[in-house]
Amino acid sequence: MQRRITTSRAKKRQDMLHDLASDEVVCVTTGTGYSRATEAVHALGRIRDGTYGICADCRKRIPAARLMVKPEAARCVACQVEYERR
Numbered sequence: 001m002q003r004r005i006t007t008s009r010a011k012k013r014q015d016m017l018h019d020l021a022s023d024e025v026v027c028v029t030t031g032t033g034y035s036r037a038t039e040a041v042h043a044l045g046r047i048r049d050g051t052y053g054i055c056a057d058c059r060k061r062i063p064a065a066r067l068m069v070k071p072e073a074a075r076c077v078a079c080q081v082e083y084e085r086r
């Protein structure tokens with residue numbers, strides 16, 4: 001079972017995701033950043049179900065440094081590169 005996110009850093013990340021997700025309406029009309037906002041909505045769902053920070057493909061923990069840069073990341077760098085190659 002995954003540990004619930006309780007640290008202040010995780011809370012900050014969750015707030016960032018909320019901000020990204022709330023940009024979705026603007027992004028839909030401008031056509032920019034839509035994908036990132038959608039990813040943020042998905043990340044919020046992962047926080048709710050306790051799988052946030054776990055790679056969707058290899059199921060290993062996504063490095064904190066990656067989540068700092070891209071809090072909505074669903075995959076570790078290696079799996080993301082492989083995913084984009086498909």
Ligand SMILES: [Zn+2]
Pocket residue numbers: 055056057058059060075076077078079080
């Ligand atoms: Zn992975």
